[in-house]
Amino acid sequence: MLPIIILLVLSVVIGVFLGKFFGSQQKFAKNLLILSAGFLITVCLNEVFPEIYTSDIKNIGLFVIAGVLLQMLLENLTKGFEHGHFHHHHEQKNILPLALMLGMFVHAFLEGIPLANETDVFSPYLMGILFHNLPISFVLGAFLSQKKMQFSTSSLLIIGIFAIASPLGLMLGNFFNPAYKVYFLALVGGIFLHISSVIIFESNKNHNIDYVKILMVICGVALGMFGHLFHAH
Template identity: 70%
Template sequence: MIIILLILSVIIGVFLGKYFGKSQSFAKNLLILSAGFLITVCVSEVFPEVYEAEDHNIGIWIIGGVLLQMILESLTKGFEHGHFHHHHEEKNILPIALMAGMFVHAFLEGIPLANITDVTSPYLLGIVFHNLPISFILGTFLLREKNNIFSWFIITLFALASPLGMVFGDYFNPEWQPYFLALVGGIFLHISSVIIFESNKNHKMDWQKLFLVIAGVGLALVNHLFHAHH
């Protein structure tokens, strides 16, 4: 069920991007909403579980996730937080680099899922929520103009990356779970904070952005409370 949910989130996002990709405001709003959800999952679920491991050095893994995401963005050019506006016109993203960066990113997210069975898990829903805007952008970038076999190959690889990470995670010692969570938590923290805290135009308050962040936070907190009581 978890694997189906992961793949479905990518497929839905891709088709939304294919047919509604001209609306950059839609993609931006979806990203902001998902960022509010994702950063809340980090501070309310991921980080508390990480620090329960009582390893005083585990924070280094979180910082490692932040740094790793910065490296991955040299390949994806910031796809994960919406910097796609003119990339397809400038042709400055090599498909192979984009594919590699997105695959590694999604694969790592999937590893901690090996120890999760609940489909209402905030961590799982954080990935699903995060997949939608990324897949939207991917669908916009790859399918609006090209829609060829290679484009679908990249999309299929991305859709299977987290499930493959989940399968791969079964081979690790369960005691390593906090370290993988810390690494992915750092990745989530970097992506969501960049989306939320990027400078607004003329540094004016963007009330729509604030509302979307609050909505994303609210959805994550509702899920957190629901999950805590089950």
């Protein structure tokens, strides 16, 4: 369990530092988000959904839908951080530290619960969370740098809370009946599906075909498939 916790925390710390130094490069941030979205949706379709839909639980799809709706509600707090929406000044002004902390904590905390009792550091689901944490943390680091808060107490608190959220979810999950895992996995699957699909299918400028975006999605999918095939063997 400890190696997984360390990986979860490191993914946030590394993402924040990348955002601090490269956050002004909008194309880099956008491509990182799209790459992670391709990876995330591949993990969803190859790992998460097969596991939940091969369970004998009727109407498990309702929990996937609940995850989609929950993420929509959380975005009212995070203002689209998960999608890289941090360059719009009117949105930044509406983001309160408390709301941002709450939205990101709930999001990451729920993702950590299905990791309970996980021992495989190469688990595709864990890789999906790590890959997902990097761009979100990147956006967070870039936002804090823009607000000149990178070393303030409030910024360190926000980063710290986000970094420990998934590990806390993992530890709490150890106290649940293992049979409940599929419900939380379905909920997180809905969250993943919403985030990745919004990033991938957001309208391109002037509705032109963005070949770089398509390439980034393909690369993300390829990485996800590589992880899936590697883990299967």
